[in-house]
Every structure is written in structure tokens, then in C-alpha cells.
Amino acid sequence: MKEETHIGMNRTGIQMSPFDTSAMQAPPASEIPATPGSEAALAQMRSLYIAEADTLGSVPVPGTVKGALTTGVSMLTGNNPEILLDKLGERLAFERTSTRLYDALITKVETLQEGTTSMTLGELRKIREEEFRHFTMVAAAIESLGGDPTSQTPCADLVGVESMGLMQVITDPRTTLAQSLHAILVAEMTDNNGWELLIALAEDQGQNSMMVDFSVALDSERSHLQMVQTWYEEATIGQAISNEAVDEAESPPSQQLH
Numbered sequence: 001m002k003e004e005t006h007i008g009m010n011r012t013g014i015q016m017s018p019f020d021t022s023a024m025q026a027p028p029a030s031e032i033p034a035t036p037g038s039e040a041a042l043a044q045m046r047s048l049y050i051a052e053a054d055t056l057g058s059v060p061v062p063g064t065v066k067g068a069l070t071t072g073v074s075m076l077t078g079n080n081p082e083i084l085l086d087k088l089g090e091r092l093a094f095e096r097t098s099t100r101l102y103d104a105l106i107t108k109v110e111t112l113q114e115g116t117t118s119m120t121l122g123e124l125r126k127i128r129e130e131e132f133r134h135f136t137m138v139a140a141a142i143e144s145l146g147g148d149p150t151s152q153t154p155c156a157d158l159v160g161v162e163s164m165g166l167m168q169v170i171t172d173p174r175t176t177l178a179q180s181l182h183a184i185l186v187a188e189m190t191d192n193n194g195w196e197l198l199i200a201l202a203e204d205q206g207q208n209s210m211m212v213d214f215s216v217a218l219d220s221e222r223s224h225l226q227m228v229q230t231w232y233e234e235a236t237i238g239q240a241i242s243n244e245a246v247d248e249a250e251s252p253p254s255q256q257l258h
Contacts, residue, residue, distance in 0.1 A: 056154040059085050060147075081145060084201050088142045089153030091194055094187075095135035097163045101187055102128035104170040105180055114177050116238025119231040127224050134217045141210050163187070178235035185232050188225040195221055 059082040106124050139149040152160075169175055169183040195218040202210040 056157050057152065059089075059153050060151045081205070084205055084207070085142065085145060085147045086153045086155045087194075087198055087201055088138055088145075088147070089149075089151070090155035090159050091198055092135060092138045092142065092149060093152070093156035094159045094163065094191060094194060095131055095138060097160070097167065098131040098187055098191060099128060099135060101163075101166060101170055101184060102131060104167065105184060108170065108175075108177065108180055112177055114235075114238075116177065117181075117231045117234040119227075119234075123227065127227070130220050130224070134220070137213055137217065141213070144210075162190075176235075178232065178238075181228060181232040181235050185225075185228050188221065188228050192218065192221050192225055 102124060106121060106128065109119070109121060109124065142149040166183045166187050170180045195214060199211055199214045199218065202208075202214060
């Protein structure tokens with residue numbers, strides 16, 4: 001059982017070194033010009049980088065004759081297939097990461113063996129398989145448009161960077177079940193929003209078959225979100241109850257009578 005949240009020797013705050021506080025807040029030595037803090041220089045440097053930077057990337061040119069024809073016809077009818085392909089690439093990347101997030105969470109649950117939530121390994125494995133099915137469904141949708149599901153679009157690159165923090169939380173051996181579920185909750189909220197936008201884009205470009213498939217996926221993701229939210233609340237409340245029980249057990253007998 002992982003040790004629950006507790007009061008310990010956290011030395012990160014300024015209050016932990018009261019004798020050094022004044023020195024830390026004092027102005028610089030006389031030989032160093034004292035200048036007020038300003039974000040202007042940092043903002044100016046960032047502005048220069050923003051003005052000169054390229055974009056994250058591009059949607060690749062179709063690598064097959066079928067793909068080129070499909071994209072060309074779509075553009076001639078006034079659609080923007082590159083936008084749909086970019087967002088499909090985003091969902092593909094995120095569903096792949098979601099599958100891996102649940103793989104990592106399953107390992108943590110198996111190891112900790114906590115009974116603070118109604119969550120079961122069977123439910124986690126079912127969600128994991130649904131995330132993987134969504135991944136394969138999006139890959140097929142990309143191929144149906146003549147795209148290459150192995151290519152990394154700009155939005156796929158973006159969510160790959162965004163989700164690295166979530167993976168780090170769950171795979172960190174120090175994080176508790178409640179903390180890991182919080183990361184999964186963030187992922188599920190993002191996932192729901194992503195599917196809603198993808199459905200709107202598919203409708204805008206007349207991709208009726210995709211709309212049906214994506215709506216089914218969204219229903220599943222909404223169910224995932226509800227379950228994870230419940231488990232997170234249970235784990236957090238269960239952790240608080242566990243801490244109270246430990247405090248009561250460790251308190252002197254005279255204090256336990258009150």
C-alpha cells in the first residue's frame with residue numbers, strides 16, 4: 001500500500017528558512033545595479049522568436065494516386081480536407097496515448113491493490129480496449145480520405161507534447177491512485193472535447209459515415225469521463241478517510257477519548 005498524503009519535511013517554501021528570508025528579499029549588493037523586476041525584456045525576446053518561427057509542420061501531400069484524387073476533388077468542391085486530416089491526426093495521436101495511459105494505470109492499480117474506489121481492473125481493461133478501437137477507427141478514416149495514418153500532422157505533434165505530462169504523472173512510481181486518476185480525468189475531458197470538434201468538422205465536409213462512427217466513439221468517451229470522475233472523487237475522499245484513521249490510531253489514548 002502506497003503511503004497516503006501526509007505532513008512531512010517539505011522544504012520548498014520560504015517559511016522553512018525564516019532566518020534567510022530577509023537576505024533573500026534584500027536588494028542586490030551595491031556593486032550590482034538595482035533594477036526593478038520586469039517582464040518586458042522576456043516578452044520582447046519571445047516576440048522575436050514568434051515573429052521568426054515556422055509553423056509546427058504541415059499536413060503531408062497524399063502519397064497515393066487515390067489520395068491525391070480524393071483530396072483534389074474535395075478541394076474543388078470548396079472543402080478544406082487538410083483541416084480534417086490534421087484533426088484526424090490529432091485524435092489518432094491522442095487515442096494512442098490514451099491507450100498507453102490506461103496501460104500504465106492498470107499496472108499501478110494492480111501494484112497498489114487499493115480498495116478506496118469502486119473501480120475494477122475489468123472496467124479499466126474495457127476502457128483501454130475501447131480507446132484502442134477508437135485509434136484503429138481514426139486510422140481507417142484517414143486512409144479513406146487518402147491520407148497516411150503514420151504521418152505526424154501539426155495537431156498530432158501538439159497533443160503529443162501536451163500529453164507527455166499526463167504520462168509522466170501516471171508512470172511516476174511516487175504518485176498515488178488519486179493523483180493518477182486526476183491525470184486520466186484531464187485526458188478524458190480533453191478527449192471528449194476533441195471528438196465533439198471532429199464530429200462538427202466531419203459534418204461540415206459531408207463525411208456522414210465518419211459522423212456516425214465518431215458519434216458512437218463520443219458516447220463511449222462520455223461514459224469514460226463519468227466513470228473516471230466518480231473514481232477520482234472516491235479515491236480522494238477515501239484517502240482523506242484513510243488519513244483520519246491513521247491519525248486516530250497513532251494519537252495518544254487520552255486524545256482518543258475526546
